Amino acid sequence: MTEKGRVTLPIEVGMDEEIKELMERLGADAVRNSDGTELPAVASELFAKVYSTYFPARGDNDWAKSRPLDRTHFYLMSKRIPALTEGELVIDVMDGYFAQQVSPDTDVDVTKMWQVIDRTTGETISPSKWSLVDDSHVKLAEAIPGHVYTVNFFAKQMWDSTQMYNYITNDWHLDPKRCKEMPYDVRIPETWEHMQSALKQWCLEHPEVDVVRFTTFFYHFTLVFNHVGKEKFVDWFGYSASVSESAMDEFAKVYGYELTPEDFVDEGYYNNPFRSPKPQFLDWMDFTHRFVTEKAKELVKITHEAGKEAMMFLGDNWIGMEPYGPYFPEIGMDAVVGSVGSAATCRMISDIPGVKYTEGRFLPYFFPDVFNAEGDPIGEANRSWLDARRAIVRSPLDRMGYGGYLSLAVQFPDFVNRVEQICEEFRQIHIQSEGIRPADAPFTVGVLNAWGKIRSWQTHMVAHALWYKQIYTYLGVIESLAGLPFEVKFLSFEDVENGVPDEIGVLINAGSAGTAFSGDLAWGNTQLVTTIRQWVADGGAFIGVGEPSAYQQNGAFLQLSDVLGVERETHLTLNTDKYHEVTTDHFITADLAEAFDDGEGGGDVYALDENTKVLAMKDGSVQIAAHAYGHGRAVYLSGLPYSSENSRLLHRALYWAANREQTFENNWHCDNIYTEVAYYPSANKIFVYNNTEETQSTRVHGHGKVWTAILGSAGSQWIDLNENPGEAAAGDNPVSAII
């Protein structure tokens, strides 16, 4: 087939001929500028849509300067300062912060917008007992020696966090055209008016632009720098920079109660997603989501009225947009684009409801850090594609694209060849599947945590797709699910506490103790544990990863230890003797050729008694356990970093837990775990793909038949079942050469 399209190319000035040739080769039907660069004139001559970045809440620094009170704000906390002597204690709130980014705001009612808290007792100190020495020093008249104090302070954001990062990283101080862009707050009526008129004007001035790519809208995720201008605190989900005095006033009117600085500062944890969310914070999210989507809707309307599409970049100023939030579909956004760092981040984009299309930015960016003599751009492109393809098969992105400097990429012709192949393979998934998702999910998997739907595919994440030692063990669950043949829903504890939805076949609770992902105090809720116990006992299924249902109470650390058949050793049960026998031959571990890799593991875990089948152990601790519970089943996994081995293990664990292991053999799967298969009933085709950069021979099982395929590095194969019905027996049936 020769259909083209679905691909966006970054272009730049001075390479018009190469652009035309590459458009043809890659089948690109859209072009875009890179952030902060201009589109070349050739753009409007191409038979392609033209995207252009647009920043509603920064970029017009003349406006910003003319409105010094319109800065967006942060709520921040000073260091924890102990009082070591009797008498006065002076706290420098700016100690550890970057003065070019953060400016304490004392033009407000500080008795309301600032707070001094005794962190030894948790008490808020009456404003009558402290005062401002100057803009950044608070004096506490009579501190108690031996107590630790903090100041929650309200501060102006003097420099947009992302622009600041780019400015510092790229030495933009050397470029006289660059300025330090100050963000302005959409809540100020004049600024809001300005945002709308500026967009209208911009649309008029840019007839060549078909798609306005908003980056993003109004409030940046929490990204704060330290006294030497390095990153101090980053929370890709953080709402700390969405605050203002007027917003807090409005909130009080709508929700009937007032928030305090501490509701944002949250003991210094700033309501990060690992914290079990407090009702106040959930209310604030709702409030901000509602407000931001209302305003975004207006800008989208202006965009549409100008005859352009509105596209949202999932990042930067995306706070309050919440693509899985209740108000998002009302915006009428045409598209969402986001960076694809893994299968999970791919699904985070491709599953977004309420938009016409989704687009993934693939790696590597055409930047000098990869495109140099030592770099491996082809390898990076392959790995990015392999990660993403698993997700795309299950839930296709509508479009793909790259970013960076095209002039750099064309110096690597082998890379361009590989990208050409990837673009074609991407299109073929849409063409061959006839636009219908594969239908081989035997049931829906529910991922259970404190956040539920609003953090779909966004769990255990600190800063987008960055690796952290403490999260990869859990992210692997999500990464596996992103490419496995199951429907996946993200459920909150509230969603299930009065009954698990009918469609759910298996509930997964994965996370470390004391976090929102494991659940922490949610498991102290009798209603929740009672419902889940009954549901499992009635034939449901529960998979716990790491420290599932962890909450020390009433003689158990894992509150569902009776369901899981295992308990965590917290050093309170060292006196209890543990006897373990490992069952090496089990359905769940049947494809596990080597020792189970559980990443950082789930701490010391032991089986409660001989009714728990232990399937893997390390250093005396249970890594995998299977347990029958009434008519249902439970599986414990100590951790599940992503790998083909672990993804298959989860695949099997889900079948076993759901009491469907008898059906696994004839359900669609490959015997070679480094390959996967998707089945498309209406097209009557299967798609087999190799998740590795080595050649793989695999046997595809499904419908009682077997197909054999040999797939080259990162290769894939469409098999039309009308043409190739497979073999009923277990014989070899090579349907393809290496591709």
Add this chain to the structure above:
Amino acid sequence: MTEKGRVTLPIEVGMDEEIKELMERLGADAVRNSDGTELPAVASELFAKVYSTYFPARGDNDWAKSRPLDRTHFYLMSKRIPALTEGELVIDVMDGYFAQQVSPDTDVDVTKMWQVIDRTTGETISPSKWSLVDDSHVKLAEAIPGHVYTVNFFAKQMWDSTQMYNYITNDWHLDPKRCKEMPYDVRIPETWEHMQSALKQWCLEHPEVDVVRFTTFFYHFTLVFNHVGKEKFVDWFGYSASVSESAMDEFAKVYGYELTPEDFVDEGYYNNPFRSPKPQFLDWMDFTHRFVTEKAKELVKITHEAGKEAMMFLGDNWIGMEPYGPYFPEIGMDAVVGSVGSAATCRMISDIPGVKYTEGRFLPYFFPDVFNAEGDPIGEANRSWLDARRAIVRSPLDRMGYGGYLSLAVQFPDFVNRVEQICEEFRQIHIQSEGIRPADAPFTVGVLNAWGKIRSWQTHMVAHALWYKQIYTYLGVIESLAGLPFEVKFLSFEDVENGVPDEIGVLINAGSAGTAFSGDLAWGNTQLVTTIRQWVADGGAFIGVGEPSAYQQNGAFLQLSDVLGVERETHLTLNTDKYHEVTTDHFITADLAEAFDDGEGGGDVYALDENTKVLAMKDGSVQIAAHAYGHGRAVYLSGLPYSSENSRLLHRALYWAANREQTFENNWHCDNIYTEVAYYPSANKIFVYNNTEETQSTRVHGHGKVWTAILGSAGSQWIDLNENPGEAAAGDNPVSAII
């Protein structure tokens, strides 16, 4: 010198000549039988004291059988049983227990002495809602589906735990003379009368015995077996077997409130020493300690009246004796003997106040498990001696001895030769030191936990000196201290919350989060943290090991994070960027030649800011940190398994924390960390000893002088400073050949 004595030899029948020869060679001045064996007639002919084991609360099985109601009792908990359907729930309390050991006692008011608890809500179920089906089944009329229930049940102890273990292990069922010994409770007046008269009679019948070695008195530590007769639960400090209906009644009279079964069962944790002790349990310990010591005092009196000494074996039925408890000295016990498994267990015996002498049982026992062709009895003897010697130097045991079958040991003449050397070296420590402890402690170290003095040298222990993966990381602190030149006190949080005692130079808090050793909720006490902060700020010193002061509250996990300069990553601060620079050149780590071994470590730990000096890191986590705090200092160590390296590290950390590092060089120490030195001012001698089985060359520093010694495997050297004044400069001064 040719002085003899201080050594006890186990003897047996049929080897009279060998006994006499060995008595001479080892300088033994006492002999003993092994548990359960008779003394040979030769005993009374020897110029030696004769010890004999004696069991007050078991052994007379005719008496036991005649008094079926006099069994000692346990409080035990059934398994946690979920109700999975509506209606009745029947719980088999004996599921998982050994019927030969445990017999549910239903001859009591079960509505008071048994309890059914809903472990989902924590509520105690009214006795009107449950009933006994038979002796071991409880029926709950209306269980709530999805809730988990347990039964706390009162049970008779039908078989003494240690005798049962020996019986099963040694196949005593083949020996018709052996019976299963049933324990009887000293609280029963008739049994108490019998105990006294039996001891009187026994003393009369055993004129050859000089020392009655009580094994021990009345209540066994908690040791419960499972349904197949294997160990199920072991707590060397457990009081679960000290209960009875009359004791509980008496308790209520004395303490003014009633205890419930749950006060003993403690959610199934049975108040094990890793649990932060509840006031009720501390009251029960006090109550039992008072009662047991009163009764023991009477038996000691009978012993003395018979012209014999009373010796207590620290083990088996030692519950309530509490050698560091307030009432222990009143007993008038002559001696305590215990097994020496480490330096810490050696100090646990040698530091006991209120006795005339202490005696250590050294390893290996003369048993076939070591004394065989593959065994290494000399190696075991050396390692036992090396471990113990460090402690003996600091706080001498008065006597030493071995146990087991002498007939076995004499088949290994090289072993006997080595034991002869060890006995002589042991005596020389007493002779050369002139009975005065070395005087080189610059200050007292306070080990701070929830238990304090009563668990002196007994911290972090599950079952005497047994190794557990979860404890060795912390036991190393105690093991190091047992041989380091500091005075050591064990302090409870109550001991310091209103002020740290003057003598304390450094406080150490070592343990894992959520345990009594770290402190758990004690750190939620404002008074405690305030006092310690002020004390450190005023020039005190705090060393935290593992998860010190851990208690999640008010934005901190380590409540003294401001003092320590580090915080534990509990996944709530992943969003905070961490910047670490390792200082490789520091006083504390000056002798650390290789990577620091922190055992299981203390989890992910990070420095709060650049004021914290990070001295060692692993996998991104701080292992050693030093922090100034006001006029004081703090050190964090992620773990400290015992080794010569880590003992030296602690030695230095104590000096640094106490702000005395300037004095270290001239205070007594060896530059070779595998050797140690003790200084005896009144004798004007130093004792240098090699803690390894390899030859070590070392330079001893002290008083501005230097001495050089070369010490053979496990060797030691006394240096008389009058004869050898050392060299002022750093020159070589070999004072000894290999010995």
